[in-house]
Amino acid sequence: MCDNMMSQSATSAPAAAKPVLEKTGVMLINLGTPDGTDFTSMRRYLREFLMDKRVIEWPKAIWYPVLFGIVLNTRPKKSGAAYARIWNHEQNESPLRTYTRSQSEQLGAGLSAFGNVVVDWAMRYGKPSIEDVLTRLREQGCTRIVAFPLYPQYSSSTTGSVNEKLNDALNKLRFMPAIRTIPSYQNDPVYIDALACSIEEHLVQLDFEPQIFVASYHGIPQSYARRGDPYYEQCLETTRLLRERLGLDEKRMISAFQSRFGPEEWLQPYTDKTIEDMPKQGIKSVAVFNPGFVADCLETVDEIGNEAAEAFHENGGENFTHIPCLNDTAHGMRVIEHLVRRELQGWV
Structure with a gap:
C-alpha cells in the first residue's frame, strides 16, 4: 500500500522549476532634482526635500507654518531662476540628473563582465524614486542589492536620509532582498x-x-x-x-x-x-x-x-x-567602481 501511495505521489508531483539566475542590483542614489525650473516643479521638489525630518529637525508645529506659509510660496521662484542658469537644455534636465545617469551607465558597462549585476540609479527627492528603482531591480530578479548613497562624508541629513528612505521601501515588501549599503569614504x-x-x-x-x-x-x-x-x-x-x-x-x-x-x-x-x-x-x-x-x-x-x-x-x-566635481570622468568612475566592487565581494 505504501508503494502504491508513493507511486501515486510521484506521478502527481509538479515538474521541478527551472533554476533562476539570481542577480545582484546596484543602486546609485543621489540627493535629487526638480523635473523642471517652473514654479510648480520647484515647489513639488522643495516640499519633499524640506519635509524630510532628517534635513529640518525642528518640531513640525514650528517648521510647517514657516514652510507652507512662507518658504514654499517664495523660494520656488528664486530656486527656479537659479536652476535655469545651469539647466541642461539639450536634455531638459538638471546637470545632477545627467551626471548620475551617466555614472550608472558607465558603472553598468564596467561591471558587465559579471553577467548577473544590474546597475540603476535613483534620487532621494524627485524622480526616479528609491522605491520605484527598488521595484525595478526586484522585477529583474535582483535578490541582493548594493545601495550606494553618493556622499563621501556621512551626515544624517544625506546618507542617513537615503538609508531611512530605502528601509521604508523595503518594509513594504514581503520578500526583502539582502541589502548592503556603501559607507562613507572620506579617507579612501x-x-x-x-x-x-x-x-x-x-x-x-x-x-x-x-x-x-x-x-x-x-x-x-x-x-x-x-x-x-x-x-x-x-x-x-x-x-x-x-x-x-x-x-x-x-x-x-x-x-x-x-x-x-x-x-x-x-x-x-x-x-x-x-x-x-x-x-x-x-x-x-x-x-x-x-x-x-x-x-x-x-x-x-x-x-x-x-x-x-x-x-x-x-x-x-x-x-x-x-x-569641477569628479562627475562621470575617468577619475570619478574609478572611485565609484572601486567602492562598488569592494561591496560586491562574496556576492558575485
Whole structure:
C-alpha cells in the first residue's frame, strides 16, 4: 500500500522549476532634482526635500507654518531662476540628473563582465524614486542589492536620509532582498587620489597659480554636529589627506561650508564670507572645489561657479577658478567602481 501511495505521489508531483539566475542590483542614489525650473516643479521638489525630518529637525508645529506659509510660496521662484542658469537644455534636465545617469551607465558597462549585476540609479527627492528603482531591480530578479548613497562624508541629513528612505521601501515588501549599503569614504585612498588628480589636471589649464585652495563642503547646522553627526570631522579629514597628497600646508588649503539655510548657526567658516574677505587680505587668486559632491549641481555650478566668483571679483579679487566635481570622468568612475566592487565581494 505504501508503494502504491508513493507511486501515486510521484506521478502527481509538479515538474521541478527551472533554476533562476539570481542577480545582484546596484543602486546609485543621489540627493535629487526638480523635473523642471517652473514654479510648480520647484515647489513639488522643495516640499519633499524640506519635509524630510532628517534635513529640518525642528518640531513640525514650528517648521510647517514657516514652510507652507512662507518658504514654499517664495523660494520656488528664486530656486527656479537659479536652476535655469545651469539647466541642461539639450536634455531638459538638471546637470545632477545627467551626471548620475551617466555614472550608472558607465558603472553598468564596467561591471558587465559579471553577467548577473544590474546597475540603476535613483534620487532621494524627485524622480526616479528609491522605491520605484527598488521595484525595478526586484522585477529583474535582483535578490541582493548594493545601495550606494553618493556622499563621501556621512551626515544624517544625506546618507542617513537615503538609508531611512530605502528601509521604508523595503518594509513594504514581503520578500526583502539582502541589502548592503556603501559607507562613507572620506579617507579612501582611491577617492583622495582622484580628487588630487582632478585638481592637478585643472591647474595646468590655468594661466595663474592660486594662492589658496578652498575645499567647500555643504554645511549642516552646528546643532546636528553637537548631537553626534560625524560630518564635520569627516570633512576635515578629507581636506587633511588631500593637503598631504598635494604637498600643501594648512594656509594653502582650507575647509569652508556653504549653502546654509534658516536662522541657526551652521558649520563655519562660511564659504561665501570667506571668499568675500580674501581680497581684503591680499589674496587675489583662489581656486574652489567641492570634495563633498560626487557630481556638479546647483550648489557647485551656480553657488560657487557663479555667485562666489562674482562676490570675489566685486570685492577686489582678480583670478577665480572653480574646479569641477569628479562627475562621470575617468577619475570619478574609478572611485565609484572601486567602492562598488569592494561591496560586491562574496556576492558575485
